[in-house]
Amino acid sequence: MPKIFVNNKEVEVAANATILDAARLVGVQIPTLCYYEGKAPIGACRVCLVEVEGARTLVASCSTPVIDGMKIHTNNQRVREARRTVVELILSEHEGSCQYCTRSEDCELKEIASHLGIEDIHYKGEKPVVHFDNSTPALVRDSGKCIKCRRCVTVCAEVQGVGALFPQNRGYKTMIGPAFAMDLDSVACVQCGQCAAICPVGAIQEKNDIDKVWAALEDKTKHVVVQTAPAIRAALGECFDYPPGTLVTGKMVTALRRIGFHSVFDTNFTADLTIIEEGTELLMRLKKALVEKQPVSLPMFTSCSPGWIKFAEYYYPEFLPNLSSCKSPQQMFGALAKTYYATQNGIKPEDMVVVSIMPCTAKKFEAQRPEMNSSGVQDVDYVLTTRELGFMIESAGIDFRNLEDGTMDSPLGISTGAADIFANTGGVMEAALRTVYELVTGREFPGADLRLGPVEGLAGIKAASLVITGTVPEWSFLENVEVKVAVAHGLANAANLLDQIKAGKANYHFIEVMTCTGGCIGGGGQPRYTDDSVRMARINAIYEEDAGKKLRKSHTNPQVKKLYDEFLKKPLGEKSHHLLHTHYHERDKN
Amino acid sequence: MEKELLEREVKEIADSWKGKEGNLIMVLHQIQNRYGYVPREVSLVLSEILDVPLARIYEVITFYHFFRLTPPGKHTISVCMGTACYLKGGAELMTELEHLLCVKPGETTKDGQFHLEMVRCLGCCGLAPVLKIGEKIYGGVKKKDIGDIIAHYSEEAEAQVTE
Numbered sequence: 001m002p003k004i005f006v007n008n009k010e011v012e013v014a015a016n017a018t019i020l021d022a023a024r025l026v027g028v029q030i031p032t033l034c035y036y037e038g039k040a041p042i043g044a045c046r047v048c049l050v051e052v053e054g055a056r057t058l059v060a061s062c063s064t065p066v067i068d069g070m071k072i073h074t075n076n077q078r079v080r081e082a083r084r085t086v087v088e089l090i091l092s093e094h095e096g097s098c099q100y101c102t103r104s105e106d107c108e109l110k111e112i113a114s115h116l117g118i119e120d121i122h123y124k125g126e127k128p129v130v131h132f133d134n135s136t137p138a139l140v141r142d143s144g145k146c147i148k149c150r151r152c153v154t155v156c157a158e159v160q161g162v163g164a165l166f167p168q169n170r171g172y173k174t175m176i177g178p179a180f181a182m183d184l185d186s187v188a189c190v191q192c193g194q195c196a197a198i199c200p201v202g203a204i205q206e207k208n209d210i211d212k213v214w215a216a217l218e219d220k221t222k223h224v225v226v227q228t229a230p231a232i233r234a235a236l237g238e239c240f241d242y243p244p245g246t247l248v249t250g251k252m253v254t255a256l257r258r259i260g261f262h263s264v265f266d267t268n269f270t271a272d273l274t275i276i277e278e279g280t281e282l283l284m285r286l287k288k289a290l291v292e293k294q295p296v297s298l299p300m301f302t303s304c305s306p307g308w309i310k311f312a313e314y315y316y317p318e319f320l321p322n323l324s325s326c327k328s329p330q331q332m333f334g335a336l337a338k339t340y341y342a343t344q345n346g347i348k349p350e351d352m353v354v355v356s357i358m359p360c361t362a363k364k365f366e367a368q369r370p371e372m373n374s375s376g377v378q379d380v381d382y383v384l385t386t387r388e389l390g391f392m393i394e395s396a397g398i399d400f401r402n403l404e405d406g407t408m409d410s411p412l413g414i415s416t417g418a419a420d421i422f423a424n425t426g427g428v429m430e431a432a433l434r435t436v437y438e439l440v441t442g443r444e445f446p447g448a449d450l451r452l453g454p455v456e457g458l459a460g461i462k463a464a465s466l467v468i469t470g471t472v473p474e475w476s477f478l479e480n481v482e483v484k485v486a487v488a489h490g491l492a493n494a495a496n497l498l499d500q501i502k503a504g505k506a507n508y509h510f511i512e513v514m515t516c517t518g519g520c521i522g523g524g525g526q527p528r529y530t531d532d533s534v535r536m537a538r539i540n541a542i543y544e545e546d547a548g549k550k551l552r553k554s555h556t557n558p559q560v561k562k563l564y565d566e567f568l569k570k571p572l573g574e575k576s577h578h579l580l581h582t583h584y585h586e587r588d589k590n
Numbered sequence: 591m592e593k594e595l596l597e598r599e600v601k602e603i604a605d606s607w608k609g610k611e612g613n614l615i616m617v618l619h620q621i622q623n624r625y626g627y628v629p630r631e632v633s634l635v636l637s638e639i640l641d642v643p644l645a646r647i648y649e650v651i652t653f654y655h656f657f658r659l660t661p662p663g664k665h666t667i668s669v670c671m672g673t674a675c676y677l678k679g680g681a682e683l684m685t686e687l688e689h690l691l692c693v694k695p696g697e698t699t700k701d702g703q704f705h706l707e708m709v710r711c712l713g714c715c716g717l718a719p720v721l722k723i724g725e726k727i728y729g730g731v732k733k734k735d736i737g738d739i740i741a742h743y744s745e746e747a748e749a750q751v752t753e
Binding site (some may be wrong): 027157162163164165166167168169170176177180187589590 | 633642643644652
C-alpha cells in the first residue's frame with residue numbers, strides 16, 4: 001500500500017486510491033463539484049485542484065491516483081489562488097439569480113465561493129443563453145444557472161441507465177440537456193429527479209407546487225387532506241439541521257396540522273393495503289402457473305415506484321404484463337380518500353383536495369397520469385417533495401425543532417411497521433413476505449426480527465430464496481416450492497437484472513424494483529446531499545420505526561381489515577379492481 | 591428516404607462496428623461519408639441499434655466540428671484563416687462572402703448551393719490569402735474578385751454550361 005503525505009501528514013492508502021480519497025481519509029476537506037461518489041471521475045470542474053511536489057502543474061485530486069511517496073498540499077497559497085480563479089470563472093458565467101434562487105440556502109457553488117473568500121469576480125464573463133424547460137410536471141431546468149459540472153449526466157446515464165441528459169455542443173456553447181435541444185417531456189426521461197437531487201446549484205429542481213397547496217388550504221370550500229410517504233419521516237429532519245437518520249414522525253404530523261390540513265394521513269395505510277392486494281396477486285399468479293399450468297407472466301414486479309413504471313414503459317415494454325397491476329400506495333390513497341373517506345364524511349370528491357408529501361419527483365408525474373382518476377376526478381391533486389414541505393414549514397413560521405409530537409388521524413393514518421419499510425430498498429419485499437408467508441403457512445415469517453437480511457442494504461441487485469413447508473390446505477400447491485425473490489434499486493441495476501432474465505440467466509418469482517438508489521429514502525425529492533452514508537442512516541432509522549411498532553405485518557392493520565369488511569369486500573375484488581389497480585402502456589422513446 | 595431502407599442502410603454500417611469499443615464515432619464517420627451529414631432520423635435509428643442514448647449521440651455530433659447536422663451545400667467554400675492568410679486579409683474575404691451569400695461560417699445557403707466554412711491553413715501559405723471551393727484553390731484573392739468567383743459556381747452559371 002502506498003504511503004503518501006497529505007499536508008505533511010503521512011497516510012497509507014489503497015493502491016487504487018485517488019488523492020481525494022486519501023485526503024478524505026485523513027479528514028482533509030477538498031471542495032468538489034463534478035465528483036460523484038462511486039463513479040469514474042471526470043475532472044471537469046477543476047475546483048479540487050491540489051499541489052503535488054515535483055508536478056509541473058496543479059492536479060485535479062478527484063482523478064489523480066496516488067503514487068508511493070507523493071507529497072500533496074491541499075491548502076497553500078498557490079492552490080487557494082487557483083481554486084479561486086476556477087470558481088470566479090464559473091461564477092462569471094453563472095446566471096444565478098442568487099438573491100432569490102431557491103437553492104441559496106444549500107447552493108454548493110455559493111458555499112465553495114464563500115469558503116474560498118471570494119468577494120469579487122475579476123472576470124466579466126459573457127452570460128450563457130438562458131433556456132428554461134418547464135415542460136414536465138415534475139422538473140424544471142434553467143440552463144442559465146447550470147455550471148456544466150455534469151453530475152446530472154453521470155447520475156442519469158450511469159446510475160439510472162436513462163441518459164436523457166448529455167452535454168451538447170462544446171466550449172462556451174456547451175449546454176447540458178436532451179438531444180436536439182429538446183425539452184424533457186419530448187425524451188425518454190422517467191422524471192425520477194435524481195438530477196435535481198444531485199445538482200449543486202439551482203439548474204434542475206422539482207416543479208414547485210407549494211403555492212397551489214397554500215391556495216387550496218385557504219379555499220373555504222375545500223376539504224384538504226395530506227398523506228406522507230414513509231421515507232419522509234426519516235429525512236425531513238435534515239431540512240431543520242437534524243443529522244440524517246433522525247426520525248421526526250411526530251413533529252412532522254404536528255407541523256402538517258399547523259399548516260392547516262384538515263386531516264393528516266399516512267401513505268403507510270395504503271402501503272399496508274398494497275401488500276394485501278399485491279401479495280394476493282402474486283399468489284394468484286403462482287397458482288395459475290403451478291396448479292392450472294396456464295401461461296402467466298412471472299416473475300412479478302412491484303409497481304410502487306413511478307420512475308420504474310415509466311422506465312419499463314419506455315425501455316422494457318415486453319415486461320409490462322409482469323408488473324403488478326397494483327397502483328402505487330400514493331394513488332391507492334388518493335382513490336380511497338376521494339371515495340371511501342369522502343362518502344364516510346359526506347364530502348363530494350370534487351370538494352376534496354388530496355396533497356401528497358413524497359420523497360419523489362416522479363410522483364408529481366404519476367398523479368397526473370390520465371389513468372389516475374378512479375374517483376371521477378384527479379385522485380391526488382398536488383404532490384410536494386420532502387424539500388418543498390421543509391420550505392413550507394419554514395415559510396409558515398413554524399419552529400419545527402420545538403414542536404410537540406402528534407399522531408396521524410384515523411382511519412387512513414393507521415399503519416404497521418411493514419408499511420414503514422416500503423421506504424427502503426428491499427422493504428417492500430420484506431413486507432410482502434411477512435404477509436404472504438403467514439397466509440400460506442399459518443406461521444409467522446421466520447426471518448430474524450421479521451427481516452430478510454440478503455435483500456437489505458445498498459448492493460445494487462440482491463437475491464434470496466426460501467423453501468415453503470407446512471402449508472395450510474388452501475395453498476398446499478406451494479409445499480416444498482423454493483420461492484426465489486430479487487431486489488434491484490437504481491434503474492441501471494434494474495436494467496441489468498431484466499437483461500439477465502431476458503437472456504435466461506436468472507429466474508425469480510417476485511422482484512422488487514425501486515427507481516432510486518437505496519429506495520425511496522434516496523428519492524429525487526429528498527433533502528440534499530444524499531450519499532451512501534446518508535442513505536444508510538435513513539435506512540436504519542426506518543427499520544427503527546418498524547421495530548418500534550406494535551403491529552408489524554400489513555394484514556394485522558385493523559383499519560385495513562375494516563376497509564375490506566365495510567367497503568372493498570375482498571382483495572382483487574371488483575371495487576379493488578376499479579380503485580386500486582391500473583394498467584400500463586408502451587411509450588415511444590424518441 | 592423510406593424508413594425501412596434507411597434502417598437497413600444504417601444497420602449495415604452499425605453492424606460492421608458491433609461490439610467494438612468506441613464504435614459510435616466510427617459509425618458516425620461512415621454515416622457522414624454516406625449521407626454527407628448525420629440526418630436526425632439516422633440518429634434516432636442509431637440510438638435503437640447501438641442501444642446508446644440519443645443525447646449521447648448528439649453530444650458526439652455537436653462536440654466534433656467535423657460532424658454535420660444539416661446537408662452540405664453543393665459547393666463548400668473554405669476560407670483560410672491561418673496566420674499568413676489572416677494577415678493578408680482572409681477575414682475580409684470571409685466578411686465579403688458572408689455578405690454575398692447571407693450565411694455565417696458553418697452555414698449553408700438556402701438554395702443549398704454553398705456551404706461556407708473557416709479552415710486553419712490549407713498548406714499553401716505562399717498563395718495567401720487563400721480560399722478553396724470544392725477541390726479548387728484560389729490564391730491571392732482580393733475582396734473585389736469574390737463576386738466573379740461565386741458567379742462562376744452559381745446555379746444559373748451551371749445551367750448555362752449544361753445548355
